[in-house]
Amino acid sequence: MNDVRYSVDDAVATITLDRPEAMNALTTRMKAELLEALTMASQAYAVRAVLLTGTDRAFCAGQDLNEHAANLEAGLGLNGTVRTHYNPIVMAIAEMGKPVVAAVNGVAAGAGAALAFACDLRIASDRAKFAMAFSGIGLAPDSGASWTLQRLVGRARATDLLLLGEPFDAARALELGIVSKVVPASELAAEARALAVRLAQGPTSAYAATKHALEFAASSSLADALVLEADLQDTCAKTADHLNATHAFLDKKRPVFEGR
Ligand code: T3D
Numbered sequence: 042m043n044d045v046r047y048s049v050d051d052a053v054a055t056i057t058l059d060r061p062e063a064m065n066a067l068t069t070r071m072k073a074e075l076l077e078a079l080t081m082a083s084q085a086y087a088v089r090a091v092l093l094t095g096t097d098r099a100f101c102a103g104q105d106l107n108e109h110a111a112n113l114e115a116g117l118g119l120n121g122t123v124r125t126h127y128n129p130i131v132m133a134i135a136e137m138g139k140p141v142v143a144a145v146n147g148v149a150a151g152a153g154a155a156l157a158f159a160c161d162l163r164i165a166s167d168r169a170k171f172a173m174a175f176s177g178i179g180l181a182p183d184s185g186a187s188w189t190l191q192r193l194v195g196r197a198r199a200t201d202l203l204l205l206g207e208p209f210d211a212a213r214a215l216e217l218g219i220v221s222k223v224v225p226a227s228e229l230a231a232e233a234r235a236l237a238v239r240l241a242q243g244p245t246s247a248y249a250a251t252k253h254a255l256e257f258a259a260s261s262s263l264a265d266a267l268v269l270e271a272d273l274q275d276t277c278a279k280t281a282d283h284l285n286a287t288h289a290f291l292d293k294k295r296p297v298f299e300g301r
Pocket residue numbers: 062063064066102103104105106107109119120122123148150151152153172174175177178180183
């Protein structure tokens with residue numbers, strides 16, 4: 042991989058968008074590499090949490106507009122990238138049976154912001170900035186932003202942010218509930234890593250079930266959500282992690298989760 046870095050340590054797969062000269066804006070190659078990295082993280086048994094971040098002063102500036110303009114001029118339109126790249130990337134994050142943490146180190150714009158929204162948890166540097174840049178270039182939201190943002194902040198605020206496209210800083214993102222924590226820039230990498238390691242030491246199957254339940258319940262009736270919860274709970278109840286943690290509680294010990 043050239044523009045995306047992938048490494049695994051302490052059961053955490055760290056995926057770093059690494060094209061700082063263009064604020065980690067997404068080219069076709071980079072999107073293919075990001076999808077490859079997410080697929081590797083998803084399939085690796087040894088990986089139990091994922092950390093997504095960017096190099097230098099940006100998290101991700103969204104679609105690379107130089108490549109985009111070249112496609113438009115060549116009469117290729119979007120060249121199929123929403124269906125071929127963005128949608129599978131977002132689904133890979135959503136369907137990852139492991140928690141995904143976004144460490145938003147700087148600007149997150151357009152599809153870059155949507156990538157952060159697709160993650161399970163977001164922790165931001167005090168230098169982070171979000172820009173729903175789609176309307177600014179005459180596009181509608183993609184990469185799931187129409188789905189995720191209104192679930193994070195409510196429909197009225199999502200409409201405001203997406204139609205007006207006003208950038209907002211990390212403090213505002215915290216107020217809106219988009220990020221769960223804002224830390225000084227110098228502390229972001231360590232804080233985000235500590236969070237990811239904590240999740241990697243958790244009950245991986247229960248986390249996968251929790252993600253599944255939340256996603257399903259977001260667009261289903263209470264009755265249907267209850268049915269799925271019962272099924273997922275049956276699955277969790279059969280895991281060694283559940284049995285061991287139950288005994289650990291009764292023995293007044295700290296549970297050790299092995300992810301199985
Ligand atoms: O195929 C499709 O397009 C469909 C999919 C679309 C999904 C999308 O993501 S649409 C939204 C695309 N992204 C944007 O519209 C964001 C454009 N960038 C900005 O609004 C601003 O650059 C930022 C808010 C991200 C950062 O502002 P600022 O003031 O901190 O930095 P800057 O000076 O504007 O940018 C720094 C450099 O990064 C600059 O290059 P230079 O002049 O130093 O050579 C700038 O051109 C470059 N850059 C920033 N964003 C992009 C980019 N280069 C290519 N593509 C970008 N998206």
